[in-house]
Amino acid sequence: MPLLELICPAGSLPALKAAVDHGADGVYLGLKDNTNARNFAGLNFDEKSLKEGIRYAQGKGRKVLMALNTYPQPATLPRWHKAVDTAAELGVNAIILADPGLMGYAVKTHPGLRLHLSVQGSATSYEAVNFYRERFGIQRAVLPRVLSLPQVENVVDNTDVEIELFGFGGLCVMVEGRCLLSSYACGDSPNTFGACSPGHAVRWEQTATGMETRLNGVLIDRYADHEKAGYPTLCKGRFEVQGETYYALEEPTSLNSLEMLPEMARMGIAAVKIEGRQRSPAYVAQVTRVWRAAIDSVKRAPEQFKALPAWMAELAKVSEGSMNTLGAYYRPWK
Amino acid sequence: MKLSLGPLLYYWSREDTLAFYEAALGWPVDIVYLGETVCSRRHLLRLPDWIDLAEQFTAAGKQAVLASQTLIESESDLKALRKVVADERFLVEANEWGAVRLLAEAKRPFVAGPTLNAYNPDTLALLAELGAVRWVPPVEMPRDMIAAMPIPEGMQTELFAYGRLPLAFSARCFTARHYNLQKDDCQFRCIDHPDGLVLASREGEDFLCINGIQTQSARVMSLAHRLDELHAANVSVLRLSPQSRHTEKIVALFRALLDGSHTAAETPAKLAPFLPAQPCDGYWLGEAGMAYSGLSTQ
Numbered sequence: 001m002p003l004l005e006l007i008c009p010a011g012s013l014p015a016l017k018a019a020v021d022h023g024a025d026g027v028y029l030g031l032k033d034n035t036n037a038r039n040f041a042g043l044n045f046d047e048k049s050l051k052e053g054i055r056y057a058q059g060k061g062r063k064v065l066m067a068l069n070t071y072p073q074p075a076t077l078p079r080w081h082k083a084v085d086t087a088a089e090l091g092v093n094a095i096i097l098a099d100p101g102l103m104g105y106a107v108k109t110h111p112g113l114r115l116h117l118s119v120q121g122s123a124t125s126y127e128a129v130n131f132y133r134e135r136f137g138i139q140r141a142v143l144p145r146v147l148s149l150p151q152v153e154n155v156v157d158n159t160d161v162e163i164e165l166f167g168f169g170g171l172c173v174m175v176e177g178r179c180l181l182s183s184y185a186c187g188d189s190p191n192t193f194g195a196c197s198p199g200h201a202v203r204w205e206q207t208a209t210g211m212e213t214r215l216n217g218v219l220i221d222r223y224a225d226h227e228k229a230g231y232p233t234l235c236k237g238r239f240e241v242q243g244e245t246y247y248a249l250e251e252p253t254s255l256n257s258l259e260m261l262p263e264m265a266r267m268g269i270a271a272v273k274i275e276g277r278q279r280s281p282a283y284v285a286q287v288t289r290v291w292r293a294a295i296d297s298v299k300r301a302p303e304q305f306k307a308l309p310a311w312m313a314e315l316a317k318v319s320e321g322s323m324n325t326l327g328a329y330y331r332p333w334k
Numbered sequence: 335m336k337l338s339l340g341p342l343l344y345y346w347s348r349e350d351t352l353a354f355y356e357a358a359l360g361w362p363v364d365i366v367y368l369g370e371t372v373c374s375r376r377h378l379l380r381l382p383d384w385i386d387l388a389e390q391f392t393a394a395g396k397q398a399v400l401a402s403q404t405l406i407e408s409e410s411d412l413k414a415l416r417k418v419v420a421d422e423r424f425l426v427e428a429n430e431w432g433a434v435r436l437l438a439e440a441k442r443p444f445v446a447g448p449t450l451n452a453y454n455p456d457t458l459a460l461l462a463e464l465g466a467v468r469w470v471p472p473v474e475m476p477r478d479m480i481a482a483m484p485i486p487e488g489m490q491t492e493l494f495a496y497g498r499l500p501l502a503f504s505a506r507c508f509t510a511r512h513y514n515l516q517k518d519d520c521q522f523r524c525i526d527h528p529d530g531l532v533l534a535s536r537e538g539e540d541f542l543c544i545n546g547i548q549t550q551s552a553r554v555m556s557l558a559h560r561l562d563e564l565h566a567a568n569v570s571v572l573r574l575s576p577q578s579r580h581t582e583k584i585v586a587l588f589r590a591l592l593d594g595s596h597t598a599a600e601t602p603a604k605l606a607p608f609l610p611a612q613p614c615d616g617y618w619l620g621e622a623g624m625a626y627s628g629l630s631t632q
Contacts, residue, residue, distance in 0.1 A: 071453035074482040100431075101456025122449070125406040127415075127432030134435075146505035151407050174549070175405060178449055179502040181542070183474045184551055184623035187616070191451060191472070216622055219535040235502075240534045241512050241544065248533050248544070249508060328505040334517040 001162055002270045004261070004295050007065065008288045009169075011043040011277035016053045018285040023292030026063035028096060029053065029277070035083045036067040037120055038277040039194030047086065054090055063093035069118035070194045071099045081105055088113050096142070097121070098177055103136040117141040119166070120190065122177035126158035133161050140164055140270060144176045148331045149260060153267045162270035167257050168287060169275025170320055171327055173235050173250040181234050186216035197233045204229070213237075230320065254319035255327045258291070259307040261298040283318050290314050335565065335592055337585065338365035338492060340575040341401040341427070343500060344545060345524045348378040354576065355387050359394045361582060362589040365571060366391045367427060369401040369418065373507070373546045374411050375520065381417055388424050401427040404449050405503045405547065425467075438464040448472055448494060449503070455484050462486035470573065473499050473555070476620035481567040490570040496558070496584060497575025498530065498543050498611070499551040499623060508544040517547075528578035529610050540611060541624075553614035553624055558591055558601040560618060580608035602628065 008024035010016035019027045030036025032044040045053060050066075057064050066087045072080035080102055087095045088110040095113060097103050098120035106113055115132075119142040123129050132138040140162040143152060156163050172179070179196070183189030186201035203214040211223040213232035220237035223229040230236065235249040255275070257264075264272065272295070274287050290311045298305045316324060327333055339358060342351065358366065368384045368391070370376050388398035400418050403411055418426055419436045428434045429447035437444045446452060446461045446469040453472060461469060468490045471480055485491060494500075509531060510520035524531075530543035532552050540552035557564060557572070564572065574585060584605065591601050602613065616625030 071451055072456075073453050073479055074455055075479075077454055077456070099451070099454065099457055100460050101454050101458075104456055104460060121431075122451070123431060125412055125430075125432045127412060127435050128406070128430055131431045131435035146405065147407055154409055173506060174502040174504045177451060178404070180472070180474045180499075180623070181502050181549065183617070184499065184501050185541075187620070187622040189474055191474070192453065218539065218541055218624075219537050222536055238536065239541065240536055240538070241531060244512075245536060248512065249504075249549070250506075331518065332516050334506045 001268070004265055004269060004299065005271035006288065006291055006295055007164065007271050007273045008284055009274055009277040009279065010053065010284070011038065011279065012281065013045070013049045013053055014281040015277075015279075015284045017056060018281040019288050020057050020060055020062050022285045022288035024062060024288050026065055026093065026271070027053075027057055028065040028067055028273070030067045031083055031086075033079065034070055034192070034194040035080055037069050037118075037190050037194050038067075039070075039198075040278055041199060043278060047090075050086075050090060054092060058091075058093075065094045065096055065116065066092045067096040067118065068102065069096050069098045069120045071191045072102055073192060081109075084110065084113075094139070100132070100135070103132065103138070107136050114139050116164070117161075119144050120177040122175050124175065126155045129155060129159050129161050133159065142166075142273060145172055145255065146175050146328050148334075149263055149267075149329045152269075152329070156267050156269070164271040164273055165257070165264065165269055166255055167272035167274055167291060168315065169254055171250065171253060171255040171325065185218055185234055197231070202232055251323060252320050253323040253325045256312075256315055256319065256324035257326060257329055258294050258311065258315065260326070260329055261294055262302045262305045265298050265302050279318075286314060286318055335569065336364040336571045337362065337588055337592070338367065338571050338573045339363045339581075339585070340494070340497065340573045341367040341369060341371045342576045343372055343498075343548065343550070344528055344530065344576075344578070345373070345376045345378070345522065346528055346578065347525065350528070350578075351379055354581070355390075357582060359390060361585045363396065363574070363585055365397045365399060367399045367401045371401045371404050371429060372548045373524075374403060374407070374414065375517070376522070376524075376546075381414065385421060385424070392423075397425065399425045399427050399445055401447065402429045402433040404429040404447075405505070406430055406432055407505065427470075434461070434464055441465065443467045445492070446470065448500070453479075458483060458489070459486050462489050468492050468571065470494065473501070474617050474623060477563055477567055477618050478620060480569070485568060491568055492571035492573055493557070493564065493569045494555065495564070495572035495574065496556050496588065497554060497577065499555050499614075499617075500548055501542070501551055501623075502549040504547050504549070507547050508549065509546050512544065532611075551614065551623060553612050553626070554609045555615065555617070555623075556602070556605060556609070556613040557615055557618055558588060558605060559598050559628070560615065561591060561598040563618070577610055579610075583608050
């Protein structure tokens with residue numbers, strides 16, 4: 001079983017090459033439509049760039065994982081099936097799925113294709129993970145960012161499925177796959193549309209009281225002149241609760257679990273995922289470089305591992321709101 | 335068409351909870367969902383209490399369903415889940431796939447809850463094969479998509495038709511966060527907010543509603559005025575979500591609607607005094623969930 005594979009985001013061919021060149025063991029990517037959870041304009045792969053990406057990554061011994069992690073709907077199911085077929089034909093190393101119905105199709109049509117359970121599948125217990133294992137033979141599960149490390153360990157100890165954890169990047173405060181805030185505000189959810197707080201619903205407006213960001217008309221945040229305005233991801237806005245205005249759900253912050261690498265190594269975590277398919281190739285290069293060095297260091301000598309200040313500074317530069325959190329891995333965050 | 339009383343999503347005192355269900359024994363609902371589905375820390379009613387209520391509702395001629403926890407985090411959550419699954423007298427609503435696994439293993443029929451994310455025919459067929467006798471579509475699923483789903487034989491559709499919409503679940507407790515408390519020392523402050531804690535935009539627009547680790551809509555989903563469309567989409571059960579006040583009146587209005595005592599068009603005005611907030615029905619039409627179009631023009 002692999003240990004701490006570094007899985008990096010590829011929102012484009014240049015980002016894929018950046019990840020591979022800077023030490024990713026694998027990249028994950030999606031097609032240019034709503035079959036994956038980063039359905040943003042200008043991102044992702046068509047068949048031509050996918051072929052080139054696979055050639056580039058696999059030519060250097062790295063893996064390509066294709067995310068088909070939204071939930072197919074009755075009228076458009078054939079599009080998801082075709083995407084699974086394309087992944088199999090082009091020879092990706094695995095597909096990352098959330099929908100059990102789609103897993104059934106993949107197993108039946110392409111029995112040799114390796115399946116990973118997406119974070120969008122919302123599996124937080126070994127009973128859930130083992131369901132997908134028994135039924136569809138999944139080989140890896142990506143856990144939602146809601147469990148503390150001891151809870152993660154309990155999953156690892158009770159399943160044969162490889163466990164992949166998020167290591168760094170934008171932080172969903174909700175259980176992935178169980179969050180409909182975006183569709184409540186603007187009609188499109190990650191589950192069916194493949195995007196949260198999608199660009200078409202976003203408005204930025206400079207007003208007398210500051211820069212305002214809106215999602216389908218709902219004021220998500222208002223920034224004073226000295227504040228840096230952020231993208232209006234709706235769980236990271238400032239709202240009013242009982243007369244108090246604050247980040248009621250979560251601050252604009254990024255997950256950074258780098259200091260927990262020795263614990264993850266001890267538990268036998270198979271892979272660490274970096275979030276950010278919507279980010280630039282420069283981000284991918286920078287984050288991949290730091291995490292490659294950190295993982296190599298923990299594998300060499302876990303007892304001596306230290307999260308070097310230079311690494312942390314480098315990561316802080318590319319964090320959302322320049323802030324980091326350990327998220328749910330650290331229990332008091334909850 | 336039947337009426338169900340959905341699981342109680344809030345945390346009320348033991349006294350208030352028991353009084354609510356004692357009254358509900360006499361309400362004209364066909365099905366009652368019992369159990370704590372939101373937060374495993376809530377403990378004023380334990381499983382034996384819920385089972386006791388289930389027995390009472392069964393004796394009152396209603397179908398009692400034990401609803402399982404939506405977010406399973408720890409071994410003790412799993413222990414609680416296994417106990418729910420083990421009581422063969424009552425149907426169980428599975429709200430995550432670990433529960434599905436245990437129920438299928440025990441060869442027990444179950445209700446597929448709204449957070450199982452059955453968005454397509456293949457997944458629904460799988461649930462039927464595993465033992466689901468009823469499914470609750472994800473609350474965001476629009477009318478046309480529900481109508482287009484081939485329903486497996488022997489399965490019924492139950493729709494979330496009234497109440498603040500359960501939109502999201504987190505490991506974090508937002509009520510505790512509001513009071514600057516950690517979840518492990520939350521002091522059960524959610525008990526002070528029997529219909530949740532409204533979160534408004536900085537322009538004073540009520541937007542969401544905080545209920546512990548769950549985030550709900552501030553607006554109240556209400557589909558009573560769309561009865562014809564509910565019939566056309568083969569919906570068999572309408573789920574009404576409990577609120578701290580007026581649930582009895584809401585149940586009675588839905589029952590009168592189904593009995594033909596008043597029309598769908600008349601219902602919104604009759605319901606209005608009993609809603610804790612503005613209504614919404616956008617999801618049903620495939621729009622933003624918070625939208626409200628009011629009466630159908632069809």
